[in-house]
Every structure is written in structure tokens, then in C-alpha cells.
Amino acid sequence: MRYAVVTFGCRVNHADSLAIEEALLARGAEPAGTAQAELVVVNTCSVTAAADQGARQTIRRIARGNPQARIVVTGCFATRAPRELEGLPNVVRVVSNLKKDTLVDDLPAEELTTAERFSDGDGPCGGRxxxxxxxxxxxxxxxxxxxxxxxxxxxxxxxxxxxxxxxxxxxxxxxxxxxxxxxxxxxxxxxxxxxxxxxxxxxxxxxxxxxxxxxxxxxxxxxxxxxxxxxxxxxxxxxxxxxxxPHWHLPLQHGFDDVLRRMARPYTVAQYRQAVEHILALSPGAFIGADVVAGFPGETEAEFQASCAVIERLPLGALHVFPYSDRPGTVASTLPGKVPSALVRERALELRRIGEGKTRSFRAAQVGTQHRALVIDDGTRAVTGNHLTVRLSEPRVRNDWVHVRVEGAEALTGRVLDAGRPQRINVATC
Ligand code: SF4
CATH class of the missing domain: 3.30.750.210 (Transcription Regulator spoIIAA)
Known part of the structure; x- marks a missing residue:
């Protein structure tokens, strides 16, 4: 059987999809594009109304392009609104998050070929x-x-x-x-x-x-x-x-305590700053990224400006900005003082501008520093512990450790410092 897995949303969903793919591969299924796959698993997110819409559109597009595809939908949207998803074309099953771990085991026998049904869990090369x-x-x-x-x-x-x-x-x-x-x-x-x-x-x-x-x-x-x-x-x-x-992701969400309270986030801006400073005191050069929400219900211009001022001063390496949109079923969607969507977009733009400045400053501060980095892709790029992806001055073996000095803040280069010492390692290849 040929399968495809389409994933929306966060890292956790991606990890879940990886486990689903692993279970399918272990049963002898073969990866394919959504146009060729007999089984397509769509792992949805429901964090915003836009995420729901993206999943709906994707399912319809897969069904149009591949009318034979059997579509299994899982994830947060599937858990929140199973009835709605069951009505979409080619959807044969909707699996809630609580049953996601056993999604492949629970597929009815008719969804699997004989070989897949009786597989003992090893892939075609054995011991995947x-x-x-x-x-x-x-x-x-x-x-x-x-x-x-x-x-x-x-x-x-x-x-x-x-x-x-x-x-x-x-x-x-x-x-x-x-x-x-x-x-x-x-x-x-x-x-x-x-x-x-x-x-x-x-x-x-x-x-x-x-x-x-x-x-x-x-x-x-x-x-x-x-x-x-x-x-x-x-x-x-x-x-x-x-x-x-030395790579941290600490979701701030807002730089003003009253808004954090309305979000029911149990910390203050001062406590957040303390955590950031503690990390950097013990690990100078660490990368710290933050999520922030623009236009939360009731956010006044003064609150937004105060939040921007706080964020400007925080030594962060990047901001992930989320323009607020109502998520039905949440407390926030019932709160008064909705910020008009044009203003939400404007505030998100302003926060992104601040975030871009932070990323530039972080990268500039890294020029001249030395790191151990893991070689990725085709051996021409590597990732450092503090989340810098650098183009290597000379290609190395993929999945190998390499020591680099960071050069050129605009297009980051990693000058290889341990040239002539390539290390070979075993990588799963089947
Ligand atoms: S901590 Fe808050 S934002 Fe994170 S998953 Fe729980 S409720 Fe959602």
C-alpha cells in the first residue's frame, strides 16, 4: 500500500506524524505523494480558525486530485469537530488525539494488504x-x-x-x-x-x-x-x-501583565525576564525564541506599546508572532473588546519587525564564535547548538559533527576548523 502523511501545526504533531509513518513503514507500506497514495493521513491542528480552514481545503484538494484515496483524519481538528470532517470527501475515518498513538494498529483489516496485516513490525530491510x-x-x-x-x-x-x-x-x-x-x-x-x-x-x-x-x-x-x-x-x-x-523556546505571549492575566498565563513579565537572564548568565550565546500574540481581546494601544517596549529590551533571538483570531470553544473567544482585524494585522507586523531586528542582532553577535555543529542536507550546511544554520566553507559528511567558526552575519558561513578529520558514522538508510 502506498501512503502519504500530511501534517499541520506544531512540533508535537510532526512527532506524532513521524510515529504514524514509522508504523506504516514497519508494515511494509511505501511512501508516495498524495496524488498516488492509497491511504492519506491528514494530521490536523486547530489552534486557529485559519488552521481548520487549511485542513478542510487540503482534504478537498487531495480528494479532487486522487479520487481513489482513502483519507484518515486525526489531530486537534479531528478531535474537536469529528462530525464535520466525516462529511468531507474521501474521509473514511476520523481518529481523535486520544487514539492517535494506535491509529495504524486500529486501521481495519480492509485498509491493509495481507502482507501489511501480518507483518511482524520489521521493515523491508528488517529492524528499521x-x-x-x-x-x-x-x-x-x-x-x-x-x-x-x-x-x-x-x-x-x-x-x-x-x-x-x-x-x-x-x-x-x-x-x-x-x-x-x-x-x-x-x-x-x-x-x-x-x-x-x-x-x-x-x-x-x-x-x-x-x-x-x-x-x-x-x-x-x-x-x-x-x-x-x-x-x-x-x-x-x-x-x-x-x-x-543552548536553544530555548519560551513562549512569552504578551509583554504586559494585565494581558497575561486575561490569557490565564501564570507568570509575570518580570518572572519571564528573570528566566531569560538566568539562561544567558549560565549559557552566554544561547538562542532564546519566544511566541507572542498580537491583538488579544481587550488589548489597548497602551498595552500593546508597553508590550513592544518590553520585548524590544529582552535579549531574544527570534519572535514567532501570532495574530489573534477567535478559536470557538475557548474563553478568549467570549471576551469583550475584540481588536479589529486590520489593527491585529498592523500590530502583528510591528511585532514581526521587532523580531526581525532581534534575529539580525543575534546573528551579528555570533560572528567570530566557534561551535560544534551537525552537518545536514547534502553536506553543505550544518546546524549549531544555538540554532544557527550555516553554509559550510567546505562540504562534509552528512550527520557528522564539525567544528566551525561563524562568519558573515548576512549569509551565515561556517568556516570548517577541523578540516582533514572527517568522521564516518552509521546512519539509518532504509
Ligand atoms: S500551556 Fe496553555 S498554550 Fe500551552 S497547550 Fe496548555 S493551554 Fe495551550
Whole structure:
């Protein structure tokens, strides 16, 4: 059977899609484009109305271009509005987030060929490693669900309560990834900072301690950590681990405390700043990215300007700007004082301008610094721990570590410092 997986939304969804693909491959299915695939899995996001619309349009387009395709829809939109999706052309199943992990196992026998049905789980080459061929970073989801209930977010309704994978299970997954040749592992969760709070799995700090025990050959990147979960303990353990990349994603969402309160975000701007400063004190040169929302209901011009002033002063490396749009079913969608959409766009533009300035400054400050970087693509580019993608001064072996000095702030180049010492490693190739 030929399959395609189409993914919308966040890193967690991408990690879920990777697991779905892995399960399909293990059953002998073959990847194909959506126009040729017999089975298409659409993994949806429902963070905004625009995300829903994108999924609807994609499903219709796949059905038009490939009338034989059987479409299985999963993800947050599928969990929130299964009836609506069942009515779309070629959709044969809608699978909620709670059943996403067993989506492939639960496919009815008629959806699979005989070989796929009776496969023992090994791929055509036997003993397929985790993830998919051709990628240098392995994304590992260690947690799903959220109980925080930020007022703009639908996720607690679509993903359910927080559930963490036990530490020993996470360690086993890392073993598999490392054995298959992965040297960068991205640790994600819907609410990663709450890891272990559902009992038994430990805590984010203990998870970081476990990551620190891996050999020098492997680096871990932590997914998004909410500011209230980015405690001094987590920062200190991660920065001293030697294994966790100096790359942080701390969603700020707004730079004004009253707006944070209306968003039900349980931290203040001062606490956020403290976390950022703590990271940079222990790990100078670390990359810190932030999400911010433009035009949250009730946001006044004075609040917006105050937020911009705060963000301007924060030593961030990038901003991910989200123009607010109502998400039916959320508390925020019922709040008064909606900001007109033209003004939301204008504010988003202003925040993006600030973000671009921050990225430029961060890159400029990195010129002259030296890093160990992982070679990606066709061997001509590499990624540093602090999230810089540099074009190499000379090609190297893909998935190899290389030492580089950063040059040229506009188009970042990595001058290779350990020329003549190429290292070969095994990479999962089938
Ligand atoms: S922490 Fe807030 S924004 Fe993040 S998933 Fe939970 S409710 Fe949504």
C-alpha cells in the first residue's frame, strides 16, 4: 500500500506524524505523494480558525486530485469537530488525539494488504530504526495533553489531560534513535514543562538529568517550555548537562501583565525576564525564541506599546508572532473588546519587525564564535547548538559533527576548523 502523511501545526504533531509513518513503514507500506497514495493521513491542528480552514481545503484538494484515496483524519481538528470532517470527501475515518498513538494498529483489516496485516513490525530491510530515512534529527514526544487552560487555547479540550511517558520508556526510545545513528534528538511535548506531573514519570528536571547521561556524541534539543515551568532548577541542570543544546523556546505571549492575566498565563513579565537572564548568565550565546500574540481581546494601544517596549529590551533571538483570531470553544473567544482585524494585522507586523531586528542582532553577535555543529542536507550546511544554520566553507559528511567558526552575519558561513578529520558514522538508510 502506498501512503502519504500530511501534517499541520506544531512540533508535537510532526512527532506524532513521524510515529504514524514509522508504523506504516514497519508494515511494509511505501511512501508516495498524495496524488498516488492509497491511504492519506491528514494530521490536523486547530489552534486557529485559519488552521481548520487549511485542513478542510487540503482534504478537498487531495480528494479532487486522487479520487481513489482513502483519507484518515486525526489531530486537534479531528478531535474537536469529528462530525464535520466525516462529511468531507474521501474521509473514511476520523481518529481523535486520544487514539492517535494506535491509529495504524486500529486501521481495519480492509485498509491493509495481507502482507501489511501480518507483518511482524520489521521493515523491508528488517529492524528499521526510529524516525525516517533522510532526517538527521529525531523528534521524540515524551508527553501529551495539557491542564493549563490558557484562555486562547483549545488544546486542553482536544488533547485531554497531561500524560507523560515513563523515564525508562523515554530512555529506551533514545537508545533506539542513537543506535540508528541519530545524533540530534528533539524532546517535545504538548506541555513539556509539566512532564511527570501526572505521576510516576519523574519531572522535567529528572528528565534533563537523564539526558545528561548520554555520551558526548548526542545532543538534545528541548521543545517549547512554558515560562512558569522554566525553573532555576531546570535551567541549571540543562545548562550544566553538556548534552542539552543552548536553544530555548519560551513562549512569552504578551509583554504586559494585565494581558497575561486575561490569557490565564501564570507568570509575570518580570518572572519571564528573570528566566531569560538566568539562561544567558549560565549559557552566554544561547538562542532564546519566544511566541507572542498580537491583538488579544481587550488589548489597548497602551498595552500593546508597553508590550513592544518590553520585548524590544529582552535579549531574544527570534519572535514567532501570532495574530489573534477567535478559536470557538475557548474563553478568549467570549471576551469583550475584540481588536479589529486590520489593527491585529498592523500590530502583528510591528511585532514581526521587532523580531526581525532581534534575529539580525543575534546573528551579528555570533560572528567570530566557534561551535560544534551537525552537518545536514547534502553536506553543505550544518546546524549549531544555538540554532544557527550555516553554509559550510567546505562540504562534509552528512550527520557528522564539525567544528566551525561563524562568519558573515548576512549569509551565515561556517568556516570548517577541523578540516582533514572527517568522521564516518552509521546512519539509518532504509
Ligand atoms: S500551556 Fe496553555 S498554550 Fe500551552 S497547550 Fe496548555 S493551554 Fe495551550
Amino acid at each position: 530504526g526510529p524516525g525516517l530515512a533522510g532526517r538527521t534529527a529525531f523528534t521524540l514526544r515524551v508527553q501529551t495533553g495539557c491542564e493549563q487552560r490558557c484562555t486562547y487555547c483549545i488544546i486542553p479540550s482536544t488533547r485531554g489531560p497531561g500524560r507523560s511517558r515513563p523515564l525508562d520508556e523515554v530512555a529506551r526510545e533514545i537508545h533506539r534513535a542513537v543506535a540508528a545513528g541519530y545524533r540530534e534528538i528533539v524532546i517535545t511535548g504538548v506541555h513539556l514543562g509539566s512532564y511527570g506531573r501526572d505521576g510516576g514519570a519523574g519531572s522535567l528536571a529528572r528528565l534533563v538529568d537523564m539526558l545528561a547521561m548520554w555520551p558526548d556524541d548526542v545532543v538534545f534539543r528541548l521543545g517549547s517550555i512554558e515560562p512558569m515551568d522554566c525553573t532555576a532548577e531546570v535551567i541549571e541542570r540543562a545548562t550544566s548537562s553538556g548534552r542539552v543544546a
